[in-house]
Amino acid sequence: MNISLTGKAKTATLKIEETVVAESVALLQEKLDEVLQGDFKKLQLDLLDCKMISSAGIRKIMLFYDEFTEKKGKIEIVKCSQELYNLFTLIKLNEVISVERESGTH
Numbered sequence: 001m002n003i004s005l006t007g008k009a010k011t012a013t014l015k016i017e018e019t020v021v022a023e024s025v026a027l028l029q030e031k032l033d034e035v036l037q038g039d040f041k042k043l044q045l046d047l048l049d050c051k052m053i054s055s056a057g058i059r060k061i062m063l064f065y066d067e068f069t070e071k072k073g074k075i076e077i078v079k080c081s082q083e084l085y086n087l088f089t090l091i092k093l094n095e096v097i098s099v100e101r102e103s104g105t106h
Contacts (some may be wrong), residue, residue: 005031010041013078017049020057028057032064042075048079049100058093065097074098 001024002017012035020028035043045061047053053089065075076098077088088094 001027003027003031005034006094007038010039011039011043011044012038013044013046015046015051019051020027022054022056025054025056025060035087036064036067037084043068043073043075044078044106045075047084048078048080048081050080050084053084053087058091062093082100085093 001020004015006013006015014031014035016028022060041063047073061075068075079102080088080099081102085094088097088099093099
């Protein structure tokens with residue numbers, strides 16, 4: 001898994017490539033902690049190049065969501081594949097977090 005974190009103004013962008021599985025969740029947690037400790041008000045998740053995300057990865061994102069919204073932060077998935085979009089819709093994640101597909105449509 002490759003994760004890059006960039007920030008501009010009050011917005012952090014987390015680009016996740018390859019797969020998020022149990023063995024790589026610690027790296028995801030590390031990057032999410034950096035966002036929490038920063039002065040960010042928005043997190044954009046770019047999952048376009050992420051092929052798969054495990055339940056452990058989704059759980060980390062949801063726990064982060066709880067903490068970040070307590071700080072008045074907003075999280076959104078700005079890019080993801082059709083497969084991940086279908087998964088997020090199936091588990092109703094899109095009802096909690098804004099999710100856009102690769103084409104930029106909801």
